[in-house]
Ligand SMILES: NC(=O)c1ccc[n+]([C@@H]2O[C@H](COP(=O)([O-])OP(=O)(O)OC[C@H]3O[C@@H](n4cnc5c(N)ncnc54)[C@H](O)[C@@H]3O)[C@@H](O)[C@H]2O)c1
């Protein structure tokens with residue numbers, strides 16, 4: 359039977375059946391840079407929840423951050439609507455919540471609709487800017503300012519929009535924005551502010567504008583947590599049968615969510631998430647971040663290359679595999695948890711994370727987690743290596759093994775159309791990382807001739823690259839030696855066999 363595609367006209371006709379309350383009359387109050395899975399399954403879902411209870415009464419305009427986005431046309435095709443399916447196990451009970459989210463009013467492509475984006479920026483109704491452009495988006499790019507066109511980088515776009523707003527509304531009360539980036543980067547708000555100021559200076563924008571940024575705008579640091587697995591490509595028919603219509607932006611994820619916002623100004627009343635029972639804290643980030651990045655993202659990064667090269671597809675399968683699963687558990691229990699002062703708190707957190715990892719409904723692909731995995735290793739596992747070494751005076755062998763696996767994962771089998779493809783273990787994946795990182799690994803692996811000396815040469819070259827690690831990792835006693843031994847073992851015996859040996 360042919361099913362209808364989700365759109366406003368259709369859903370309003372059948373709204374009773376789908377329990378859909380129209381909010382088409384609400385004003386746009388949020389400018390959002392980013393339209394990816396995470397924002398749709400997390401922030402926009404939260405705004406929808408607030409609107410449903412009459413606690414925010416505002417809509418989100420989603421702006422595509424890069425030239426080649428595919429989501430904005432899909433969003434507009436569905437009048438900004440999409441479905442979230444949040445499924446998991448809570449206290450042993452199956453939880454499933456299916457909702458049609460209507461907090462996004464429209465999507466804009468700034469490369470084709472810059473004038474429209476400027477109009478949004480000058481609207482006095484817009485109070486907030488939210489973003490998620492991945493870690494790569496929160497970086498500085500030298501670019502020329504042309505007010506008639508969208509800058510390329512995220513900080514460039516934000517600076518241009520702030521400048522436009524300043525010129526239109528700068529003298530008015532409350533002309534500035536509350537800016538809440540959701541990228542998983544330490545001190546994301548502070549960093550974004552520095553990037554905006556640097557961009558403004560490089561464009562020679564006025565001192566009054568720089569001053570206005572400081573006095574009228576608020577940049578918040580945040581920590582976000584929810585596993586959003588996105589569009590269920592392999593299981594879409596099963597999902598469509600369940601919801602009874604076609605949704606090309608269907609977004610899957612887990613029910614668990616945590617949002618910590620460290621804001622210099624009390625905003626509890628403007629965004630009263632707590633009043634509707636959402637797990638949102640206006641608080642200092644560090645204690646939450648330490649647990650989450652070390653004990654959730656850390657194990658994800660630990661298992662990504664190791665599991666993938668063992669032929670495993672998802673986080674759940676990795677956790678349940680006899681060899682890979684024990685490798686992950688051993689590393690968490692013997693290497694990661696002991697680096698915490700409050701071991702009990704860390705252990706409790708690990709128990710809840712383990713439950714989330716084996717969520718039977720989450721098809722969380724290891725190859726998605728392996729996106730930008732080299733940078734993630736630096737931020738999510740290197741700190742634990744150092745803390746562990748400082749406390750126990752030797753290196754944590756499972757994490758170092760996972761570092762060796764990362765080298766093997768980044769050993770390109772061939773290069774085609776600017777893409778680095780696969781390794782000798784599995785030839786059918788594209789290694790997705792910054793070009794500089796890919797080129798470094800590719801060049802380093804060109805030294806490899808099967809000898810242990812050539813492995814040593816290549817690891818020394820990669821570990822000494824300060825542009826990636828901000829330091830020479832060869833200076834960490836034993837690190838290079840252990841990585842060389844493990845790489846040699848992996849290449850000689852295969853990933854799984856060498857995993858069993860440690
Ligand atoms: N999916 C999750 O479970 C989850 C949970 C917490 C945090 N996150 C964070 O979200 C990020 C993306 O996850 P997603 O699932 O939404 O992915 P996604 O692919 O659906 O969305 C990525 C977004 O980032 C933009 N982007 C990518 N590279 C960029 C660049 N160089 N400059 C500007 N914008 C860029 C894309 O255009 C897109 O809007 C992750 O890196 C992570 O930091 C994801």
Ligand SMILES: O=P(O)(O)OC[C@@H](O)[C@@H](O)[C@H](O)[C@H](O)CO
Nearest residue numbers: 542582583584585655658727729
């Ligand atoms: O989203 P990434 O690519 O930064 O990292 C992969 C996962 O570790 C991450 O998405 C977690 O699932 C998420 O951070 C949970 O909140």
